[in-house]
Amino acid sequence: xxxxxxxxxxxxxxxxxxxxxxxxxxxxxxxxxxxxxxxxxxxxxxxxxxxxxxxxxxxxxxxxxxxxxxxxxxxxxxxxxxxxxxxxxxxxxxxxxxxxxxxxxxxxxxxxxxxxxxxxxxxxxxxxxxxxxxxxxxxxxxxxxxxxxxxx
Numbered sequence: 132x133x134x135x136x137x138x139x140x141x142x143x144x145x146x147x148x149x150x151x152x153x154x155x156x157x158x159x160x161x162x163x164x165x166x167x168x169x170x171x172x173x174x175x176x177x178x179x180x181x182x183x184x185x186x187x188x189x190x191x192x193x194x195x196x197x198x199x200x201x202x203x204x205x206x207x208x209x210x211x212x213x214x215x216x217x218x219x220x221x222x223x224x225x226x227x228x229x230x231x232x233x234x235x236x237x238x239x240x241x242x243x244x245x246x247x248x249x250x251x252x253x254x255x256x257x258x259x260x261x262x263x264x265x266x267x268x269x270x271x272x273x274x275x276x277x278x279x280x281x282x283x
Contacts, residue, residue, distance in 0.1 A: 135209070148198075155244075157243020178190075207223040207261070
């Protein structure tokens with residue numbers, strides 16, 4: 132199997148994982164958050180005190196951000212096989228946004244869950260942060276190549 136196909140398989144697996152998390156009822160989703168709070172408490176970190184009782188909310192939103200940060204990275208990685216840098220970054224962001232919007236629509240059918248445009252923005256911001264990081268890493272690599280070619 133060639134590299135390009137493997138990259139797209141990773142994208143679709145990750146989209147499936149996001150879909151599975153979104154398919155969990157509101158109660159099941161809250162249990163996941165409580166589990167993370169318990170792990171942190173075991174490590175001696177009282178996250179509820181640190182976040183003034185907002186740990187559940189912050190953990191859920193951080194999960195949204197992280198899921199879509201990873202999705203953006205996988206999309207960018209797959210798209211760059213066929214497109215230039217700028218096109219890859221833009222297409223990856225558009226797809227990330229559209230998948231986030233479709234995910235919120237999907238949640239409107241899940242018991243105890245509901246769509247929230249705020250979550251689409253949080254999801255997309257995960258993609259935007261990843262895009263910014265990729266942009267700066269690319270700039271550093273370009274400057275490094277330029278510097279190396281001037282020396283050599």
